[in-house]
Every structure is written in structure tokens, then in C-alpha cells.
Amino acid sequence: MRVVIVGAGDVGTYIAADLAGSHEIAVVDTDGERVAELESTLGVTAIEGDGRSLEILEAAGIREAEVVIASTDDDAVNVMVCGAVRNIADAYTIARAKSADLYETWQTYDAALGIERMLSVDRLTAAALVRTVALPGALAVSTFADGGVEMAEFELGEESELVGKSVAEADEFPSLTFAGVIRDGNVLIPSGETVFEPEDRVVVIGSPSSIRRFARRLAPEATLDPEDDVVIVGGGAVGTHIAEILEERGYAPRLIEHDPDRAEALAERLPGTTVVEGDVTTAGFLTEADIDEADLLVGTLDDETNYVLALLAKNLGVAHTAAIVNESEYVDLFEAAGVDVTIEPRAVVASETTRATQDYADEAATLERDSAEVLEITVQSDSVLAGESIADVAHDLPDGFVIGAVVRDGSLKTPRGGTVVQVGDHVVAFVDTDVLDDVAAAL
Template structure:
């Protein structure tokens, strides 16, 4: 598939990296330094030019393109790119936007702006925060099989009850599969004898009840359903959308916003959220308002430094769990090391959502892990699949290393896969796959 990406910033570069191995990718940007960097780092055609113009789009080969992805930092530019591409040919167009109102307009008019699929950074980031908050200790969460199957990734701390245990010893849940460990930059496909080490990241797939039970065994922090107090710091659009989604979950968060007019506006728009007008970096205020009794604090201020400061203050006064917005991707690991339990980078979650959408067109659902080092796929098995009518044990022996069958759903029931399990046509199978072997596995399954 020929894919044109307009915008070579953090989002566009990540998308290009995720798609370059399997597709013919062209990247366009006005910044010559970005173009030169991509030319040497990725197997893509990099073109310097303005993606909103006919001449640049024609140079990029829009008439032969299957897809155009507009991923610049300007909403208006991205929409113009999609509209311009549609005037020259009929590629599938994807636009990244930040403004939620543009998304709502597009949702109510099919094909509006010449956009076939739209990803809203602010909304998707808020949805990611709420998903992560739903499981204590989780760094990544996704659902499959119509909600019957859940995938989650957890960091194993040195004092974790499973640190030093074998996978067989840690597997105390009936419908749970230990899919993989991420260790020192490597992906480890575990056996029952594999020892779980401190600082491993562990990926599990199974029923929601089993995944929640496993999460609870790792940390005493409450699940979202049990959380008594959630505090959102910052009335940014991400902060507002996060509060709104928490409200939809039946929760009543508190939101702290320093600007008087913005605080008043949010109080009117969020009927089940208590909006407090104050400076959240004032530790006396945090103590006075009993923020120390919160189960979760979400830092959604307008700078990475402020979000780190708020998270550190929250931890100091005794908050169980902090989730912070980190705009610069290179800060994510650093901030998680020094103070934020989970750092969410809006650009990264946006690029992953766009990349997974391009791949999900061939599958039912896709989740990307550890900056696309591995994926979890949901596949509906047909008669041509290697899985159909065969035992999992026999299928795995014919596939490359780096594949784990995590769960099967059949007739709205969850089946925990074992070596002797036979897969039928029409089953939905959730599979963990290392990205290096993704193409071969997708073709076989």
C-alpha cells in the first residue's frame, strides 16, 4: 500500500516508522532538517514541500496513493491536506486534529472536510488516561472480543509479590495468559519456568475479572470502580475531556483550575465535577483540600514541568497514583523514573492510534505495545486461516518465534487457550505478536 504522510514531526515520524516495513511510505514536510533526518533513519521517500499544494501532492504521487495521513500540528492544515488530496484522486484520508468541536462536526456529516477518518488528540489522550486509571498499576490497557477480553501491561517493581516467581507460580487466575515480558529492551515469550524479574514489564491477556484480580495482587491501589476520590489538575481541553469521561463512568471527580473564567466555564459544563479555583502547585492548598486522600491525581497542566511538579507534590503528601501529561516524548521515561506513575504523551498515543487504524483495516482490533515493539491483534478466523480446525499446539509450531495465542471468544463466551484447544471458523482469536514477525503471522492467520 502506498501511504503519504504530511508532517514529519513526532506524530508523523512515529507513524512512518510503524508503517515503513510493510508499505511504500512517502513523508512530506516543509522543514528541511526533518526531511534530511528521515532520509537517513527510515526506509521512506522524504520530500520537502507544502502538503497543502497540488504540486507537492502530485510530486508525492497522490494519484497512486491508497492513503493520505495529515499529521501536522495545525488542525486547519490537516483538513486542507485531506480536502486537496480528494480533489486530485480518491485516497483514504486520515486527519489528526486537537479541537474536539471539529471531530463532532465531522462525526455528524460523513466525509466532511474530505476526511475519511479523524483522530482527535485531546479526546484520545483523555480516553487513554481513563483506560489506564481503570486498572491499578497498569501502563497500558485495551479490550478485545466485544469486551470479553482485556489486555494489560504492568511494570514489576522490586517489591512486587511476583518478583522472583516463575510464571507458573504467578499464574493464579483461571482465565489469564501471560503473553510476554519486556526485559532490557528484549521481548521474552515466557514458559511456565520463566522467572519474573524486577523491572520487567509483563503483558497479560484474559477475562476482565482475571486481569483486575491480577492487578490487585500487584498493588493495593483501588480499581476505578472502587476509587473514592479522583483529582484532575488543570482545566485544559485534555483535563476537561478526562473529567467528562469520568462522569460518564458514574464518577464525580474534582478539577483544579487557576484561571477564574476557565474555572467558571468548566463548572457549568461539568455538572458532576467539583471545580476548585486555585493554584495546584500550592502544597498548603492541596493539604487543606485533602488531596492527599485521593486515589488518583491526573496532572493536565500546560507544561511538562508543571505536571511533574504537581505529581511530585501529590506523591509527597501521600497520593496513591499519579498520571501526568508529557508533551515531549523524550521525557516520558525520565518522568516515570522520578515522579509520575504513568506518563501519557499525546503525540505518541495519537500516532499509535493512526498506525493501529491502518493495520486494523485487516483485523478486528489492534493494540500496540512498547512503542510498537509488539502488537496484540484480534483476528476473526476464516476457512483459509492456519488456525482453522487445528490445535493451538500444532499451529504455534508452524509460526515464527514471538507469537502467543492469548484468548479466544466463541459465541460470546471466552475460551482460555491451551495447547490442545481446537480453533473453529468464526472464532475471534487475540494474539500477541512481535512486530518483527507481524507480516508473516498476519498472512498465516
């Protein structure tokens, strides 16, 4: 598949690196040195120029492209690129957007903008943080089937109660499937007799409630509950979206915002959130605001403030801390300081963009440095799954493939050997990337 990426900043470079091994990639950017470096390191086609120019887009092979990704740092440029593509090509267009207003406009008038999929940086960042803090022990969390199915990856410590047990002994959740085990970098498809070992990375697929119960079993003290005290520092776009998502999940967070007008507006917008006006950089405010009683503190300000805030919170006895980290080079520093969850907006958007380019599935999530993927597909009449039981179809598919969930008419069915898959079902499956092409062709 030919993919044209306009914008070779951090996000565009991340996307290009992720897709270069499996697709024909052309990258457009005004920075000639940057695109030349990508050409030499990734083997992509490099075009120096402005993506708003039809001449430049033509040089990138826009007419043959199946996907165009507008990933510059300028929302207006991204919209213009997608609009230009619509006029000269038949490509699927993806644009990243920083502006919440632009994203809402697209939701209402998507056809008018010529953008098939718009990725809101702030919304995706907030959603990724909430997913992760809700399961603090999880290394990765992704949702499928309109939120009805979750995939989560956990690493087993030496003291984990699962270590030494078989899958059959650990299988206590009716709506959860042990889909895969990543051991020493190798992908294992577990059977009932598979015994868990320390440092195994276990991938489970199931209903959100089952995933949560499983997480609580692995680390009962780490699981975040709706009655816990969650404090969000910063009432900007990301902080506001985090509060909204938490409210939807039954939480009643506290949000600290230093600007009085903004705080007043947020108090009206967020009925389930206690909005507190105050400046966390002021001496004594954290103590006055009873931050020491928080179960989780989330920093959404600049990296330096978030870092200091996390250190102070730990010193005050806050159980868990999370932070938005905008600069990738700071992530190791945050983790070394004991920050429990760090979310990089650029990496989140890049990952979502990569998912959107998959042509073999409705949704896809990559695990453990591309060693495995979790796919959501809608079963068509020509699929090997159509009308077949899972046990029977297993003989027609290579090893390295496990069906983790089947969703039919909005209802989750936990797959068993006798489960018959029907046309129109949404199937969420774990796949070893070594057999991904064979599986994708068969499904």
C-alpha cells in the same frame, strides 16, 4: 504498502520512524531541512511543499498510496489534505484533530469530510491516562474488541510474589492468559513450566476485570479503586474528557478549574464530578482544597505548572501523581521527580496512527521497542484458524504466536487447547515480530 505522511512535526516524524522499516514512506512538509533530515536518516522519500497542493501530493506518489496520514498542527489543513486525496486517489485517510468540535462533526458527517479515521488528540490523551492510572503498575495497556479485551504489560520486581513461580502456579484467573514474557530483550512464549524471574516483562491478555485483579495481586497498594479520591487539575478539553471517562467507570472525581464561567459550565456537564473553582498556583489553595487527602492527583495544565503541582502534591502526601507532558524532553525530569504516570499527547496520537495503518489486523499494539505485537483479527474463511482447534492449528504456525482471547458474538472466551475458532470470531493474539509476516499471512 505505500504511506504518505503530510506534516513532519513531532507526531509525523514519530510515525515515519515507526513505519519506515516495513513500508514505503513519503513525507511532505513545508520545512525543507526537516524532510531532508528524514530522508537521510530514515530513507523515506522527502517532498518539500504544502500538502494542500495537488502537485505536491502527486509528487509524493498519492495515486499509488494505500494510506495517507494528515498530521500537521493545523486541523483545517488536515481536513483539506484528506479532501484532496479523496478526489484523486483511493487511499485510506487518517487525520489528527485538536478541535473537539471538529471531531464531533466528523463523527456525524464522516463521509462528507473524506476522512476514514480521525484521531482526537484530547480524547486519546485522556483515554490513555485513565487506562494507565487504573493500572498504575502497568508499563503498557491497550484495549481490543470494542473494550471487551485488554492487554497489559508488567515488569516483575525482585520482591514480586510471581518471581520463582511457574505460569501454571500463577494461573489463577479464568479470563486471563499469560501471552508472553520479554526477558533481557528476548521474547519468550511461556508454557506452564516457565518460571518467572526478576525484571521479566509479563504480557497478559484477558477481560478488563481479570487484568485489574492481576494488577492488584502484583501491587495491591497501587491499584486505583472507584471509591478513591481522584483530583483533576484543569478543566480544559483533556481534563474534561478524563473526568467523563472516570465517571463512566464509576469514579466520582474532583475537578479544579480557575475560570468561574468554565467551572459553572463543567458542573452542569459533569454530574458525577465535584467541580471546584480555584487557582492551584495560589498560596494555600492546595491545603484548603484538602489535596493532601487525594489518592491520585492529575495535572492537565502546562508542563511547568504540572511539574510544580506534582512536587507539591508529593510533599503533601498525595499517594499517586499523574501529569500530561507536552514536551518530550521533560518526561525524564517528571519521572526523576517521582511522578508516577506521564502521558505525552504526541506519542499517544502517533501510536494510534501507527495502529491504524496496520493492514494485517483490525488493531495492533507494539511492545518493547517493536520486539512483539498484540493483534486483533477477525477470522475469515481462508484463515488457518477457521474451524480448527487452537491445539491443532499450533502445528501450522511458527513459534512466537499465542492466542490470548477469542471474542464471539460479543462474549469473551478464554482460549484453551480444545477451543475451536470459528469464522467471524475476533482473536487477540501475542506475536513475536520475528515471525509476524508468517503469522499475518496465515491468519
